[in-house]
Structure formats: C-alpha cells, structure tokens
Amino acid sequence: xxxxxxxxxxxxxxxxxxxxxxxxxxxxxxxxxxxxxxxxxxxxxxxxxxxxxxxxxxxxxxxxxxxxxxxxxxxxxxxxxxxxxxxxxxxxxxxxxxxxxxxxxxxxxxxxxxxxxxxxxxxxxxxxxxxxxxxxxxxxxxxxxxxxxxxxxxxxxxxxxxxxxxxxxxxxxxxxxxxxxxxxxxxxxxxxxxxxxxxxxxxxxxxxxxxxxxxxxxxxxxxxxxxxxxxxxxxxxxxxxxxxxxxxxxxxxxxxxxxxxxxxxxxxxxxxxxxxxxxxxxxxxxxxxxxxxxxxxxxxxxxxxxxxxxxxxxxxxxxxxx
Numbered sequence: 032x033x034x035x036x037x038x039x040x041x042x043x044x045x046x047x048x049x050x051x052x053x054x055x056x057x058x059x060x061x062x063x064x065x066x067x068x069x070x071x072x073x074x075x076x077x078x079x080x081x082x083x084x085x086x087x088x089x090x091x092x093x094x095x096x097x098x099x100x101x102x103x104x105x106x107x108x109x110x111x112x113x114x115x116x117x118x119x120x121x122x123x124x125x126x127x128x129x130x131x132x133x134x135x136x137x138x139x140x141x142x143x144x145x146x147x148x149x150x151x152x153x154x155x156x157x158x159x160x161x162x163x164x165x166x167x168x169x170x171x172x173x174x175x176x177x178x179x180x181x182x183x184x185x186x187x188x189x190x191x192x193x194x195x196x197x198x199x200x201x202x203x204x205x206x207x208x209x210x211x212x213x214x215x216x217x218x219x220x221x222x223x224x225x226x227x228x229x230x231x232x233x234x235x236x237x238x239x240x241x242x243x244x245x246x247x248x249x250x251x252x253x254x255x256x257x258x259x260x261x262x263x264x265x266x267x268x269x270x271x272x273x274x275x276x277x278x279x280x281x282x283x284x285x286x287x288x289x290x291x292x293x294x295x296x297x298x299x300x301x302x303x304x305x306x307x308x309x310x311x312x313x314x315x316x317x318x319x320x321x322x323x324x325x326x327x328x329x330x331x332x333x334x335x336x337x338x339x340x341x342x343x344x345x346x347x348x349x350x351x352x353x
Contacts, residue, residue: 043084046135053144053170056352059083064093064132065148065166067197070175072352077281079198079297079311088307090196093132094179096164097152099194100257100293100321102126103227105157107324109190116157123225128196130158136166145169160189162338174282174351181345183338191336192319193346198297198311199283202275206296206309207250212272213243213294217260219320226255228322231331234258246274249312255295257321259331263287271314272353280353288346289316290334316348 046062059068059080066087069080081088105116105126116126136148145167152162161184168177179193201209218241220229234242240252244262261269267287271294274280285292295313299305319334326335336344 044086045081045083047138048083049138049141049146051144051146051168051170054172056170056175058168058170058175060146060148060168061087061092062136062138062148063087064090064134065136065150066094067092067168067175067177067195070197070350072174075202075279075352076200077350077352079200079307090128090132091198091307093128093196094166094177094193095196095315095317096129096131096179096181096193097158097162097190098129098192098324099315099317099319100128100323101226102324103225103322107190108327109324110188114157114159125225125227126157129193130155131164139165144171154185160185160187162189162191174349176347176349178345178347180343181338182343183340186340188337188339190324191338191344192317192323192334194289194293194315194317195348196313196315197283197350198313199273199281199350200311201273201281202277202279204275204277206312208248208276209312210246210248210274211243211312212246212270213258213292214262214269214271215244215258215260215292216262217258219257219259221256221321226321228320228329230329231259246272249296253296253298255293255298257291257293257317259291259320261290261292269316273312273314274353282351282353283314283316283348284351285316285346285348289318289348290332291317291320293317293321318344318346
C-alpha cells in the first residue's frame with residue numbers, strides 16, 4: 032500500500048489533502064472542517080464527493096463541533112448565563128453546525144490507513160470556553176471509522192456535542208429508488224419554516240414519511256428531521272442502511288454515545304436541476320438533539336453533554352459498503 036502523505040501547506044481550496052487506502056476502500060480527507068471529501072469501495076462512491084480544489088458544498092462531509100445541528104436563534108443558556116452565538120444559518124436565523132466546519136485542522140498523524148487531525152475551539156462570543164478537539168479516520172475491513180474526542184481546557188464546565196455530515200450513496204439509481212432501513216421509534220417534529228424543534232412523536236404520526244423501521248423505498252418523501260428511540264443490536268449499535276435497486280448499498284452504524292440521528296433527503300430550495308439536489312441521503316449520528324444547548328427548554332433528554340474542566344468525551348461511527 033502507498034503511504035498517505037499530506038502536502039506541506041494547504042494550497043488547495045479544501046486544505047491539506049490526505050488519501051487513505053486499505054481493504055478495498057479509499058477515503059479522501061480534507062483538512063478544512065476535517066471533512067470526508069470522498070469514500071469509495073472497489074471504486075464505487077459511498078458518499079457524495081467533492082473535488083480537492085473545490086470549495087466544500089455547504090457542510091458536506093464536515094465534522095460538527097462543539098455542537099451538531101442548530102442552536103435556535105443562536106441563543107442558549109448554560110449554568111444560568113445567556114449566550115448569543117453568531118447566526119450562521121441566516122435564512123432561518125440559527126447558529127448551525129458548531130464552530131469548526133471552516134477551520135483548517137492540523138494534520139497531526141498519518142499512516143496508510145489512518146489520519147488524525149486536531150483543532151482548537153477558542154473562547155469567543157457565545158461560546159466562552161477553550162476545547163481541544165481531535166478526530167481520527169481509520170480504514171478497516173468493516174469500512175471507515177471516524178472518532179471525535181474533545182477535552183475541556185477551561186476552568187468551568189462547557190456544553191458539548193458532535194456528529195458527522197456525510198451524504199450516503201447507495202448506488203447508481205436515483206435517491207427516490209433507494210430503500211432505507213432506519214431503526215428509530217421516535218421523530219423530532221419541527222416547524223416547517225425554520226426547522227425549530229417542537230416535540231417528540233412516534234414515527235407512526237406520519238408513517239409514510241417517517242417510519243422506516245422496516246426496509247422500504249424512499250420514494251418522493253422529503254425528510255430533514257432528527258430521530259431518537261434508536262433500536263440497537265446486541266452490541267448496542269444502531270445501523271442505518273440504504274440500498275440501490277442494483278443490489279449495492281451502504282450502511283452507517285454507531286454506538287450508544289450517539290442517541291440521535293439526523294436524516295436529510297438533500298432537498299434544495301431551487302429543486303430539481305440544482306447540483307446536489309437529492310444526490311445523497313444525509314445520515315448524521317449525533318450525541319445530542321437539535322438545539323440541545325437549550326436543554327432546559329425541552330421535556331425530553333436532549334443528550335447535551337456538560338464537559339467538566341479537564342474531562343474528555345469521545346464518540347464514533349462507521350460507514351461500510353453493503
């Protein structure tokens with residue numbers, strides 16, 4: 032196998048490139064946002080890719096930290112103090128997907144089948160804590176596993192959450208033809224305009240749209256919702272599987288450190304003909320719910336972590352060819 036060696040400086044738009052190869056898989060990692068730029072198995076795409084010298088389309092493949100998903104209005108309260116985050120989702124008026132998606136992470140360690148990147152969350156308006164975050168991408172016989180680890184460098188507890196943002200590709204057919212298995216009993220209902228959380232409901236509240244506990248074709252459904260009440264195997268892992276009519280597929284699995292998963296059918300406002308529209312299925316295991324930083328506002332467990340000074344938290348997930 033050829034060793035994965037990063038360039039000396041991030042001369043490409045997406046930052047320093049690293050390519051991993053092992054067990055029939057090839058993973059391309061970009062340092063900006065610690066992003067999964069592409070992932071193939073025997074030459075077949077498992078995620079929607081982007082080019083090394085291309086500005087990453089929105090949040091495709093990035094690592095979300097110190098929170099995934101949205102903080103509604105960018106406002107959150109922690110230990111009795113209200114904080115205002117910058118509004119990075121201006122069309123909906125929220126703070127979206129954390130603080131590290133456009134940071135150029137440091138490539139710390141590289142081998143043929145693994146790379147570790149690191150970044151620092153600096154204390155700032157809306158998030159006055161210092162954290163060091165590292166992530167490792169590793170190829171194995173089971174696929175690509177990513178782990179994210181955060182350590183609180185501050186002298187007070189910090190709110191924390193993380194998750195990835197890949198768009199899975201089942202095969203050559205259109206997304207509408209793919210079959211989805213999603214082992215979740217509960218969906219988080221949201222407002223239609225701003226996707227602000229409303230409350231939990233059984234997936235049967237709109238089974239045609241939300242209930243994929245038994246494998247079935249996606250069809251024309253539009254989903255941009257978080258699920259919980261995950262059904263796990265004997266190893267406490269939850270697995271989402273997407274299958275193409277040709278018989279190929281892709282799966283994503285994770286342990287109980289992620290109690291939520293966001294599913295998005297990649298519907299873009301301009302609709303058909305727009306690059307990326309329904310090109311893949313976003314599957315985003317998350318350690319916490321949307322707007323979890325406002326945990327006190329909800330009557331359910333959001334999964335928000337309060338990370339003590341000096342403490343660390345780790346989560347991971349695996350993408351596999353089927």
